[in-house]
Amino acid sequence: MDLNSNRKTKLAARTGLDRIADILQIERESLTAFMFLVPLFVFLAVLIFIPVLGTFWDSLTRDVAFLPKKFIGTANYRALIADAAFWQSVRFTLLFVFVSVPLEVLMGLAIALVLNETFPGRGFLRAAVLIPWAIPAAVSGRVFELIYHYSYGAANYLVRILDLSEGPVNWLGTDLGSFAGVVLADAWKTTPFAALILLAGLSSINPDLYKQAQIDRANFLQRFLYVTIPLLKPVLVVTLLFRTVMALRVFDVIYVLTGGGPGGATTPLSLFAYRYFSSADFGYGAAASVLLFVCALLLSVLYVKAGRFQESLQ
């Protein structure tokens, strides 16, 4: 009797959701889980998937403000491949990634290792290290512009009082100088980010492991190589991934600091695409953006594969 009534209410409570679960041939619980994810999917779709698809579609058209819009297939891409300025921009962007990311992650690791030790004033230092990351990129770009400034920059002031060169140095005037200048400015700004993530990774390593290693008479280097690095690897990969993708689409620091000069030597792909957007040549800019997106995606996949991410997560 009791059981029967229970069954009845259960049958009566079969809702539309149950039927949807039946149609999709999944458990009712899984459906509930999916339902919880729906807001996130909607969010991602509106903010990411739709714009990406829209940009991709735009890249297949001749979308120039003063000409009728027209589908042209891959013509924008073919023109990009023949565009010397595009390749100059690609070379700069990749070089920037390959120099700045290892630099930032290595420095970030060093800072994280120091901040992970116990010493007086550690809390203050941990907070202080984050300051550059908290400063807007455009502002830090402007700060470095003032440091490198030819007439009244801090760098040339040091050159003068230390008597290092005959006259002031035009720091951003050569290819090498401007490249080093933007890498340095970017490293100053984003090293704290790497340090923060790595510090989180370090503090999750069980201290007993170090004690055990010490008992086994492992020296500092051995402890670092055989305890820290393997356990930090998943976090390290995430840091590298984040930094690589962010460095690939670097814009603000360079836009403020060099504006892409001298002679287009420091034009990242995002600035290259932006120039076309701001001059009403949307299709071409979109094609450049899509290639940048593909680059970022490929590198991310590469990292995830190389980091054997799924294994380390399990």
Added chain:
Amino acid sequence: MMNLIPFPCGIRIRLIRWSVGPWPLARPLTHFRKPANGHTGQPTNLHAVLKAACICLALVSLAACSEPPAREVVFAVGGAPAELDFWETLADDFEKESGIPLRILRRPADTDQQRQSLVISLKAQMSDPDVFLMDIAWIGLFSAAEWLMPLEDIDTAPFFKTVIEKVDRPAGQLLALPVYMDAGILYYRKDLLDAYGGESAPRTWSALAETARRIQPAERKTNGDFYGFVWTGAQYEGLVTAFMEFAGTRGGFVVEDGQIRLNVPANVRAMRFMRDLIRKFKITPPNAYTGMKEEDVRMYFQRGDALYERNWPYAWPLHQSRDSAVRDKTGVSPIPAPEAGQSASTLGGFHIGVSRFTDVKAEALQFVKFVTSYNNQKRMVMQLGWNPGRQDLYDDPDILKQAPHFKALGEVFRSARPRPLVPYYTQISAIAQQHINSVLAGNAAPQEALAAADREIRAVLSRYAIENGSK
């Protein structure tokens, strides 16, 4: 009337319950909520206050939900704080005079960012801004994109005829009006030229280089930062305008067989000269190609650290300001001429236009007329020292009293050379900027750089004319 319903409904109902009188919305509700004490007596002070509160609340919610007044004119303008202040006062006067509300949409001082913000709202066919200022270099794009509403019923006689014909009336219809004019001019230190041999301002680029190379070492003895000649060499539009002036009438963007070309002898010579100013003669600061835009150039000269300066006329009142080191020591002269061909000052300036997507056509036109009227243009001259787009102001006695150099400037504007009025000017200018700048940086030889620029320009054009040359 749906607007009456929203927000703290409970409060309103309670208020309405106490209100009496023949008030349309109050009635039905009072039916349901008759006060328990049956109080229906004469309206007391409290009643009056509460009733007024009700009306206020209703009006506030009405105002909060209704559209802003439809006839509002939105004017997009960017610039330095002093410039925006001028536009604000002008806007106030316009509102007072015409009764049309006007809102100023503040834009950045940077011209590239101003263009970007306009391109985005026009491309999206937004009804605001209705009126905006455009750099002369964008008009080709804006008119070809059909973003500008033809200006009807405007007397163009008082404006510079060549400018109106070449720039504002590209295809028979008037699309814009010059608000202020710019043309490159040469500033020089009168006192120094007098002190070192009493020469007049140079008429040719080689004469300029010669005097600068002579005077610079002598001045260096007392001023270590002194340089002969400062000009806008950073990678931006200002570099192209200066380049066109170094090249003279035979150079710049030369059109041959319907094709824009940069690799011509006059341009190669100009590039060599520009590079030599920095690298061989060393009379231009080494950071000219990395950090020198017009404001940097202006401040350098104004500190008293340069003999010559290539800049726009806006620098004049600033050089003459009280805290300037070159006050009353500065002279103005036309741009020098190259070896072959004639001197060519590049035409700049901002023009006013009305968006084709405007929702207040008549009001916008009225504002355009207001801004370009004799009196308001005169105010602009007196307040900002800018050069008006109206020719008739260059003979105004008040103006000539304040700025005697205006007489000569009128001549410069009449002969100044515009940049190509093609819709893809921004793109070809970006190509030119990059290659000229890389020559100045010592990364490329002049002729190779110009040849590369020509190749890239051809590539852009072939991309646009993707189906057999048709647009």
